[in-house]
Amino acid sequence: MSADAAPALAARLAEVVEVTEAHLADADRDAVFPVEALAALRRTRLLGLLVPVAHGGLGGSVRDLVRAAEILGRADMSVAMIFAMHCQQSAALVRHADERLAKAVLPRVAAGEVYLASVTTESGKGGRLTTAEAQLTDADGLLEIDRFAPVVTGGAHADGFLITMRAAGEATAHDVSLVYADRGRLTVQASGDWQPMGMRASHSAPLRLTGRVPAHHVVGEPGQFHEIAANVFGPLAHLGWSAAWLGTAAGALSRVLRLVRGPAGRARFDITSELLLTRLSRARQRLDAVHALLQQAVSVVESGEDLSRAPRQLLLNSLKITASEQCLAAVDELVEAVGLRDGYLKDSPTRLELAVRDLRSAALNYHNDRLHLADGRLALRDQGVTFA
CATH class of the missing domain: 1.10.540.10 (Acyl-CoA dehydrogenase/oxidase, N-terminal domain)
Incomplete structure (x- = not known):
């Protein structure tokens, strides 16, 4: 822009x-x-x-x-x-x-x-992108969809869906197609409630989607979703998620600083306290580190180079893992800094309690353990330890 x-x-x-x-x-x-x-x-x-x-x-x-x-x-x-x-x-x-x-x-x-809502989760595989069990089938010249997903963010309110499914015909679980479906072409059935600890407004409840779409609604080549995952879905997920997490933690730090420096806060907080200053410093340091890594990852994605290469995949995965851990750690540091009244109670203007609940989901949103396993394999392919 x-x-x-x-x-x-x-x-x-x-x-x-x-x-x-x-x-x-x-x-x-x-x-x-x-x-x-x-x-x-x-x-x-x-x-x-x-x-x-x-x-x-x-x-x-x-x-x-x-x-x-x-x-x-x-x-x-x-x-x-x-x-x-x-x-x-x-x-x-x-x-x-x-x-x-x-x-x-x-x-x-x-x-x-x-x-648009994303339908990539599937029972038994979680959010793993590059495999699928439910299969597209040919039906009178159309592609038939019958898909259950345990987590669909905002799916009940979506106007269109991008759905991962096993490609039509003779296909393995790794031959995944991405298919677009307008809501008007689908029967959308909610099949569960959404009562999480945090991220409560995301309303990521389970859905079953059934319907038929034209063959040209397959996005990209049939069975070749792994290319979209490597160059669009994965990178933009890690960039967008990390930015959202960074914003949440930065907003929390900003509200804490306004409280501490405001008239009410001056009566309760000693801004010369070495412990308070150290905790504020650590929180800010964590966020600056995430911000720097995020900007580096943005530059790599903007370069237009092949993002499936090991050093670039490692950078993007490192961004997701680091942001999910450090943003939560920064907010936890702030809870310690301002204490029970201003850091733990729901009615605090700092909203730290909400930030902790929301950010606890970050490591689980495509689980960090899964990314570490992938990064271990990628690291073995990059014996020269090349940086993106």
Whole structure:
């Protein structure tokens, strides 16, 4: 996005943040999807951030996505994650959709008419992207979908779905296709409740999706989803998620600093305390480290080079693991710094209690243990220890 467009982006984000803040407490308490924030994302056309101008979108960059996710994360991590995951889906359509599909769907995304949900989880495999059990089948010239997913963020409110399935015909579990389906072509059945510790407004409840779509709704080559996973889904997930987590922790630190330096805080906190200063320093250090790693990863993704190469995969995985751990650790440090009243209670203006609950999900969102196993294998392939 050009420098001239940056103020307009900031104004759009400010509008969404204002709406998000107004409904934050209710969405978290009741574990309901932030419909007002989604309406604001539609109204401001931020759902079309990554859609090219030629399709009516804002023509934003990966860097714009990261900045937007961080700003939204300062208000509500659930909204930031919902937005980042939608942008991941729209980027896949922009880069890999059939021309007919792109012309039919991308202008609607740009106009705010289509919020996209990701359907990649499957019973028995979790969120592993590159395998699938449920298979597409040919039915009267259409592709038939019958898919259960235990976790679908915002799926009950989505207008379109990108679904991973085993390719049609003779295919193994590793021959995965990504297929787009409009909600109008599907029967969408909710099959469970959503009552998590944190990320309550993400409303990532289980869904069963059944229906039929034309063959050209396969995104990319049939059975070749691994290419999209390596160059779009994985990188943008790790960038968007990490930015949302960083924003959540940065927002928490900002609120703590405002409390400590404000009139009420001055009566309770000794800002010359070495213990307080050290804890604030450690929290800030953790966030600066995540920010630096995030910016390096953005530069690598923006370079246009093959992201499937081991050093680049290691960097992106390291970003996800580091951000998930260090952002939570920074907020935990802040809880220790301000104590029970201001750090642990629900009604504290610091909102640290909410940040801890939300950020605890970060390591589980495509589990860090799984990424460490992948990184161990990748490290064996890079005997020269080459940095991206």
